[in-house]
Structure formats: C-alpha cells, structure tokens
Amino acid sequence: MRILGISAYYHDAAAALLVDGQIVAAAQEERFTRIKHDPSFPQHAIGYCLSEGGVDIATLDGIAFYDKPFLKFERLLETYLAFAPRGFRSFAAALPVWLKDKLFQKRQICEALCVFGNDVDYAQKLMFSEHHLSHAASAFFPSPFDAAAVLTMDGVGEWTTTSLAIGRGHQLKVQREIQFPHSIGLLYSAFTYYTGFRVNSGEYKIMGLAPYGEPRFADLIKSHLIDLRDDGSFALDLKYFNYCTGLTMTNARFHALFGGPPRSPESPLTQREMDLAASIQSVTEEAVLKLAQFARRSTGMRRLCLAGGVALNCVANGKLLRAGVFDELYIQPAAGDAGGALGAALAAHHIALSQPRRANGDAMRGSYLGPSFRLTEISDTLDQAGAVYRVLNEDAVIAQTAAWLAEGLAVGWCCGRMEFGPRALGARSILADPRSPTMQKQLNLKVKYRESFRPFAPSVRREDVAQWFDMDVDSPYMLLVADVKAQHRREMTDEELSLFGIEKLNVPRSTVPAVTHVDYSARIQTVDAQTHPRYHALLTAFQQLTGCPILVNTSFNVRGEPIVCTPEDAFRCFMGCELDALVIENAVLLKADQSVALRTDYMQRYALD
Numbered sequence: 128m129r130i131l132g133i134s135a136y137y138h139d140a141a142a143a144l145l146v147d148g149q150i151v152a153a154a155q156e157e158r159f160t161r162i163k164h165d166p167s168f169p170q171h172a173i174g175y176c177l178s179e180g181g182v183d184i185a186t187l188d189g190i191a192f193y194d195k196p197f198l199k200f201e202r203l204l205e206t207y208l209a210f211a212p213r214g215f216r217s218f219a220a221a222l223p224v225w226l227k228d229k230l231f232q233k234r235q236i237c238e239a240l241c242v243f244g245n246d247v248d249y250a251q252k253l254m255f256s257e258h259h260l261s262h263a264a265s266a267f268f269p270s271p272f273d274a275a276a277v278l279t280m281d282g283v284g285e286w287t288t289t290s291l292a293i294g295r296g297h298q299l300k301v302q303r304e305i306q307f308p309h310s311i312g313l314l315y316s317a318f319t320y321y322t323g324f325r326v327n328s329g330e331y332k333i334m335g336l337a338p339y340g341e342p343r344f345a346d347l348i349k350s351h352l353i354d355l356r357d358d359g360s361f362a363l364d365l366k367y368f369n370y371c372t373g374l375t376m377t378n379a380r381f382h383a384l385f386g387g388p389p390r391s392p393e394s395p396l397t398q399r400e401m402d403l404a405a406s407i408q409s410v411t412e413e414a415v416l417k418l419a420q421f422a423r424r425s426t427g428m429r430r431l432c433l434a435g436g437v438a439l440n441c442v443a444n445g446k447l448l449r450a451g452v453f454d455e456l457y458i459q460p461a462a463g464d465a466g467g468a469l470g471a472a473l474a475a476h477h478i479a480l481s482q483p484r485r486a487n488g489d490a491m492r493g494s495y496l497g498p499s500f501r502l503t504e505i506s507d508t509l510d511q512a513g514a515v516y517r518v519l520n521e522d523a524v525i526a527q528t529a530a531w532l533a534e535g536l537a538v539g540w541c542c543g544r545m546e547f548g549p550r551a552l553g554a555r556s557i558l559a560d561p562r563s564p565t566m567q568k569q570l571n572l573k574v575k576y577r578e579s580f581r582p583f584a585p586s587v588r589r590e591d592v593a594q595w596f597d598m599d600v601d602s603p604y605m606l607l608v609a610d611v612k613a614q615h616r617r618e619m620t621d622e623e624l625s626l627f628g629i630e631k632l633n634v635p636r637s638t639v640p641a642v643t644h645v646d647y648s649a650r651i652q653t654v655d656a657q658t659h660p661r662y663h664a665l666l667t668a669f670q671q672l673t674g675c676p677i678l679v680n681t682s683f684n685v686r687g688e689p690i691v692c693t694p695e696d697a698f699r700c701f702m703g704c705e706l707d708a709l710v711i712e713n714a715v716l717l718k719a720d721q722s723v724a725l726r727t728d729y730m731q732r733y734a735l736d
Contacts, residue, residue, distance in 0.1 A: 128482055129182055131173065132472025134193040134261075134464050136232065138164045138327050141465035141547075142172035143496075144180045145472045148482055150269065152179035153496040153547040155465045158692040163736060164328060165689075168239040169468075175498055177243065184243040187252055191475035193467030194258035196232040198285030254479060256471040258284025259435070260292075260301065262462075265470030266432035267294035268477055269490035270457040276428040278418055280437035281463070282312035282327075291422050294432065297477040297484040302426070308371050309362050311414050312437050314353060317368060318407040320376035322400045323390030328736045334442055335581045337408035338646035339628050340401030344385065345409045351384055355414055359421035393735065396580070398628045408442065415443045419452045429454040434470070438462040438606070439549065441650050445608035448600070460494040460604035461548035469547075493603055493658040495554055497545025500694055505711050508694040515720040518713050525661070528710050529668035532560050532678065536707035537574055539683050541697040542661055546690070550605045551682035552652060553586060553662035555690045555697075557706065559641065559679040561585055566641035566679060568633065573705040576730050577686035580629055584650040585642035586680040588666050592653050595639070595677060605652040605680075611637045616647060641679050652680060687733030703729025 132143040135156075143153035152175065157163055159171030177184060237249040256264070262279040277292040277299065288310035291303040315333070316326045324332050349355055354362045365371060369378040382388050390400055419431060431453040433444070439462050448456055459466050476482045502518065509516050519527060531538055540556045551557075557574060559566050571579050584605050585595075593599035598609035615638045623634045637643040656663040670676040683691045685704055691697045694711050701709040701716070702725050709716040 128476060128480065129180070129187050130189045130191060130472045130476050131176065131184075131187050132191045132193065132468040132470070132475070133169060133173065133236070134468040134471070135168050136166055137464055138166045139463055139465040140166050140169040140172070141461070141468040142169045142176045143469035143472050143547075144176035144182065145476055146180055146182070148476055148484065150469065150490055150492070150496060152176040153461070153469050154498070154545065155547070155689075157689040158497065158545065161689055161696070163687055163689050163733070168236070170239065170242060173240075173243070179498070184240070185247050189254055189475050189480065190240070190249065190252045191254045191256055191471035192232075192236060193256055193261040193464070193471040195255045195285055198257070254475050256474045257287070258467065259287040259290040259304070260299070260474055261467040261470035262434040262459075263290060263292045263294070263299055263301070263432075263470070264474035264478070265461070265466040266434035266438075266457065266459040267292070267299055268473040268484060269459070269469075270430075270432050271486050271488050272430045272432065272455070272457060273486050274428060275430040275432050275457070276422040276426040276453075277432045277434075278422055279433075279435040280311055280415070280418070281435035282316060283307045283310055288312060289418065291418075291425070293426055293428065297482065299474070299478060305360060308365055308368075311361070311411060312435070313368075313370055313376075314363060315407055315411055315437070317370070317376040317381070318403055321381070321385070321389045322403055323392045323394060325392070325736060326376060330436070331439070332578065332581065333404045334408060334440055335644075336396070336401055336404040337442070338405070338644055338648065339580060339631060340398065340403070340405035342406040342409040343402050344406035347384065348406055348410050353410065353414075355410070355417065357417060359414075359418035361414060396629065401628050411437070411440060412443045412446050415440070415447060416450060416452070419447055419450075423452050430457070431455070432457045432459070434459040434462045434466060436463045441606045442608045442648070444606055445648075448598075448607055457489075458604060458606045460491060460546075460550065460552075460606065462606075463549065465548065489603070491547075491604075494547045494552060495544040495659070496547040497554075498692060499544045500712065502712055502714070505694045505714050509698060509711075509714060509716075512695075512698055513722060513725060514698060514716060515722075516714045516716045519715055521661075521713065524710060524713050524715060525664050525668050527715055528558075528665055528708075529672055531708050532558060532669055533672045535560055535563060535566075537566075537570060537705070539697055539701050539706045539709040541683060541691060541694065541709070541711045543659070545692055548604070550652075551680060551690055552603070552605065553654060553659055553680060555683045555692070557679075557681045557683050560673075561639035561641045561677045561679050562673065562675060564635040564640045570641075570679070570681060575681065575685055576704065580632060582644045582650070583642055583679045583681050584652060585639065585677045586652045586654050586662070586666065588663060588670070588676040589653040589655040591670075591676040592651065596649060596651055598651060601655075602651045602653045603655070603658060605650055608648050608650050610647045611639070611643050611649055615639065639675065639677055642677065685729055685733065687736045699727070700729065703727045703732065
C-alpha cells in the first residue's frame with residue numbers, strides 16, 4: 128500500500144510518502160525552492176519522496192490532500208455574509224482567487240501532478256482529508272501509543288480551530304470541536320501582528336520575547352478579548368479583531384485597549400512589546416492547560432498527542448508536562464501545515480483504507496525524513512565551487528568538529544537526512560559551545576543576522592539531560608522547555624536583578640549561558656545513540672574535551688532563509704555569513720582556508736521574516 132500526502136496553497140507546502148504504513152520520506156517545498164514558507168504546489172517535495180521510496184506515481188494506491196477546499200470556501204462566504212457590508216475590500220480581493228484556483232483545487236492538483244506522468248487517472252486516486260483530522264492523524268498514528276487523546280490547535284482549518292479526538296489502534300474519531308472565528312491560534316497571531324512581527328512566521332518570536340516582560344496585560348486580555356472557560360472552551364470578542372473581514376488582524380478598538388497603534392516592523396522593541404508578549408503567552412498557556420485538563424476528564428486517557436501550529440509553543444508544552452495532567456505526551460515535530468501532508472496520508476491509510484496499525488516506538492524516527500547526499504555528490508559540488516576542503520574518516524570528522532567547537536568556533540553541520548518540520552535537529556544545524564557567554568549574541572548578529580533577543584536551544588545527550596535540566600523525559604524534537612538545574616545556575620547580583628527588558632540579555636545565568644534564556648529556561652533536544660548516532664558521538668566527543676555534554680543547536684540558515692537542504696545550499700550559506708567551519712558528511716572546511724573571492728553578502732539576500 129503506497130500513499131502520497133500533500134499540503135499546499137496556504138503556507139508550508141509539503142509532501143510525504145507512506146509505504147505499507149511506514150513513513151518513508153517527507154519534506155517541505157521551501158527547502159527545494161529556497162522560498163520561506165513556500166505555499167505552492169510541492170512539486171519538488173513530491174519528486175523527492177517518490178525518488179526516495181523508489182515509487183512510480185502510477186503505482187500509488189492513493190493521493191491524499193490535507194484539507195477540503197469546498198469547506199474553506201463555505202467559511203469564506205458565510206463569514207462575509209455574516210459581517211456584510213463590512214469587509215467588502217477583503218471579499219473582493221479574495222473571491223477572484225477562490226473562483227479561479229482554490230474552488231477547483233481537485234482539477235488544479237490533478238493538472239499539477241501530470242508533470243510526473245500524463246497517463247495516470249489522478250482524480251480516481253485523489254482523496255481529501257479534513258484539516259484538523261490531518262493534524263490529529265499526524266500526531267496519533269506515528270506515536271508509540273495504542274490509545275490516546277489527541278488535541279489539535281491552530282489558526283483555522285476549514286471551520287475548526289481546535290479539536291479533541293480519541294485514537295485507538297487504526298481508528299481516530301473527533302469528539303469535540305471549536306470553530307472559527309474563535310481561535311487560540313488567531314488570538315496569538317493578533318498579538319504577533321500587533322507587536323510588529325509577521326503572522327504565520329513571527330509567533331515563535333513572541334514566545335522568545337515573553338520572558339523579557341511581565342504579563343501585566345493578561346487580565347485585560349481575559350476580561351475583554353477571550354472568555355476562557357473551565358471546560359477548555361473559549362470565545363473571542365470579535366469587535367476587537369479585523370481578521371474576519373479585513374486585511375489586518377486587529378482594529379482601532381484593539382489598539383485603544385492596549386494604548387496605541389501596532390509597532391512598526393523592525394522598529395526598536397520597547398518594554399510594552401515585551402509585556403504584551405508575556406501576557407499573550409501566559410493566556411495561551413492557561414488555555415492549553417484547561418483544554419488538556421478537559422481532555423483528560425472527558426476521555427479518561429492517560430496519554431496525549433498534540434499537533435497544529437499551537438503545539439509548536441514549546442513553553443506551553445513544557446508547562447503542560449510539568450502539570451502532570453497526562454502520564455505521557457507525544458508532539459508531532461512537523462505540527463504545522465507541513466505535517467498536514469503526512470497526516471493526510473496516514474488518515475487515508477488507516478481510516479479511509481482501514482489498514483492496521485502497530486504502535487511500536489516513534490514512527491517519525493527522529494524526523495530525519497528528508498534528502499541525504501553521497502560523498503561523490505558533495506565533492507562535485509565543492510570542487511565546482513572552488514572550495515578548499517579535506518575528506519576525513521568518520522572518527523576524524525567527529526574529533527575535528529569537537530575540537531573546533533571547544534575552541535569557540537561556530538560550525539555548520541550538514542549530515543544525514545534532512546529534518547522534516549521547522550526545527551533543526553542535528554542534521555542541518557549550526558553548532559557552537561554553550562559555555563561561551565558571548566556566543567548567543569555572536570550567532571544572532573553575525574551568523575543568523577536576526578534579532579538579538581532570540582534564544583538558542585541546547586542539544587544534550589539523553590542520558591545526561593536530568594543532570595543539567597529539570598526534566599527526565601525524551602524531547603527529541605525540541606518541543607519541550609525546562610529550567611536549567613539549580614547547581615548549574617549563576618547567582619545574580621542585585622544590580623543585574625534590577626535590569627529590565629532587553630538589558631537582561633547579556634547577563635550570563637548559568638555555566639551554559641548560550642542556551643539559558645533570561646528566565647533560566649531552555650528549549651531542549653535530547654539526543655540518543657540509536658536515533659542519531661553521529662550527532663550523539665559528537666556530543667560525547669565534546670563532553671570528553673570539555674566535561675559538557677551539550678551543544679548550541681540552531682537551524683543552518685540566516686534570517687528569512689529556509690533551512691539548508693543540499694551541499695550547495697550549505698556552502699553558499701557558509702560563505703555568506705560569519706560561520707567559522709563547515710562539515711558536510713565527511714568533508715570538512717575552514718573559512719580561513721577559502722578564497723576571499725568566494726565570499727558573498729548574505730545579509731541582504733533574503734526578505735526579513
């Protein structure tokens with residue numbers, strides 16, 4: 128049984144391939160086109176998946192799309208009718224696009240698939256899943272659980288914004304839904320917009336900015352914007368928002384409530400934006416906790432699976448874990464719309480086609496589901512570029528990289544199969560020494576070209592996590608936040624404690640300051656030797672040199688750029704920013720050895736995110 132899953136036409140288009148229920152390949156289109164959050168039909172991702180699986184498209188048993196376009200069109204029409212005559216500009220802008228393309232998406236998808244072969248009856252193979260069912264399937268079916276509650280939360284699918292389902296074996300049934308326009312995801316995005324960041328891209332910036340502020344607006348949010356009930360349900364007061372009918376997220380009444388207009392993008396951040404971020408983060412955490420508590424009470428399940436864009440809020444996930452509402456959590460690493468491609472394929476396989484499921488560990492296999500490259504391909508790329516490099520054996524690569532990191536070098540690391548989802552997990556990563564008090568600022572400003580406040584995550588050997596952080600569970604996908612252990616923290620002086628806002632940034636808080644956020648927290652990735660042996664070996668080698676089993680791990684890209692995919696992408700980024708060294712499989716490079724003529728100005732290459 129061979130099933131191809133597709134998500135497209137909104138943001139983060141992707142493709143995934145199942146063969147006999149096993150996840151063989153999955154990738155986002157942006158990694159191939161180099162267009163951040165690329166929404167276009169995932170032709171390159173589909174081509175990769177078919178090639179990786181050795182599958183001819185004519186032999187597919189099904190092609191599953193991640194949502195139902197007609198239901199989305201229904202929501203569009205009903206929303207505009209409900210709010211008429213307000214929103215006519217938005218309606219007039221959207222309707223031609225829907226009538227031209229989106230309303231006839233089945234035909235559009237079939238035509239796009241013809242690039243892989245014209246003699247296939249794609250209409251007979253094509254199936255449509257509902258958006259939140261795709262999310263739920265992406266979380267439950269790869270999980271190691273035989274049975275679980277499944278909570279999905281995002282901006283909006285067709286109508287649904289939040290759903291609770293129960294998964295048992297190969298069955299998955301939705302029990303409860305909250306529908307548009309009431310949405311935790313859209314509420315969070317409203318604050319993303321209001322604080323001057325880009326919707327569907329900057330939400331993680333709000334999460335990173337929150338610890339610099341105080342949640343002084345939280346009560347105002349709960350008294351005016353959202354009615355948050357004990358059973359986990361909620362309703363927004365729509366008179367403060369503009370997303371139903373307008374071209375912005377918020378309106379004048381919202382702006383008056385919080386004392387001024389939205390912050391202009393790229394303008395200086397003030398304490399107000401930090402407090403707004405802290406406030407919406409606090410309210411979101413409360414909402415997630417109440418939804419989870421209701422899920423436990425109403426289903427009786429001891430295990431919970433999470434998906435949807437809100438499930439990428441690792442701070443909320445960490446608080447949910449510590450609250451002990453459920454015995455175990457499983458979070459889909461590609462929790463956003465990209466993961467919908469995988470969920471659609473899984474829903475088609477298990478639900479529509481009634482294929483059995485055998486829960487046996489984490490079927491995502493570390494989320495290493497993208498392309499890898501042979502040494503001959505890497506050498507050809509580097510030779511054509513005029514690069515100076517050495518090829519070492521496996522042990523020497525590990526030893527050399529660990530030595531560079533211990534010396535304080537920032538290293539681009541491109542090894543094995545590329546990750547599926549928004550996080551770099553040690554396959555397409557920039558690595559550095561977490562003990563350096565200046566590394567966070569250096570990486571943000573000179574390597575990533577991004578805002579200085581944004582934190583970096585630690586990768587830590589699974590067997591060492593409890594010695595360094597207040598957590599002792601698997602966190603392979605960097606989706607849980609926990610505090611640094613007290614014995615590794617640095618006591619603050621009275622002067623340091625009196626600092627406000629962004630002034631807190633450069634004060635070392637622990638023996639691993641580069642991965643310790645201003646509230647002593649860290650977004651943790653645990654690494655085990657079975658799932659990613661090479662990365663685990665590197666952490667071990669670094670520990671032998673330094674006594675520290677942790678590395679700074681951030682995605683291998685600059686601000687506004689998708690994570691690198693190919694050796695060519697990696698070398699281009701390496702030469703365009705201030706990385707010191709590069710490792711691509713067994714090829715190792717130092718920046719100092721490269722011709723100055725190969726350097727490029729990467730800072731202006733991509734639009735700001």
